[in-house]
Amino acid sequence: MDYFYVGNHINNVGLNDIHFGGKYSWTKVFVQGKLLVFSSAAPISANDNSYLGTEMDLWMGYSIAKEIKLGAGYSHLFASESMQALKGGDNTAIQNWAYVMLSFTPKFFTSK
Numbered sequence: 001m002d003y004f005y006v007g008n009h010i011n012n013v014g015l016n017d018i019h020f021g022g023k024y025s026w027t028k029v030f031v032q033g034k035l036l037v038f039s040s041a042a043p044i045s046a047n048d049n050s051y052l053g054t055e056m057d058l059w060m061g062y063s064i065a066k067e068i069k070l071g072a073g074y075s076h077l078f079a080s081e082s083m084q085a086l087k088g089g090d091n092t093a094i095q096n097w098a099y100v101m102l103s104f105t106p107k108f109f110t111s112k
Contacts, residue, residue: 070102
């Protein structure tokens with residue numbers, strides 16, 4: 001979810017972003033997941049702690065042919081009250097998105 005680097009840079013306090021993840025592959029299928037923990041690098045205010053929230057990313061893909069792949073993904077952000085103080089909005093509101101993608105990557109030229 002590019003919540004921090006696209007769009008709103010107001011009240012920027014820096015970002016610590018810790019990732020945990022894994023991937024499992026079969027012949028034509030893969031499943032991958034990542035958990036991201038966000039915290040501010042500088043103090044937000046005297047009343048807010050540095051924990052901004054946690055994001056969960058899940059995606060999978062299927063190779064239909066060598067040049068054709070089908071992919072799908074889902075991301076969900078669990079924002080904290082500190083995130084609301086920093087970025088505005090409502091930290092209890094659902095913040096997620098999903099996608100489905102068909103990729104075609106032909107090889108037009110080769111060289112020896």
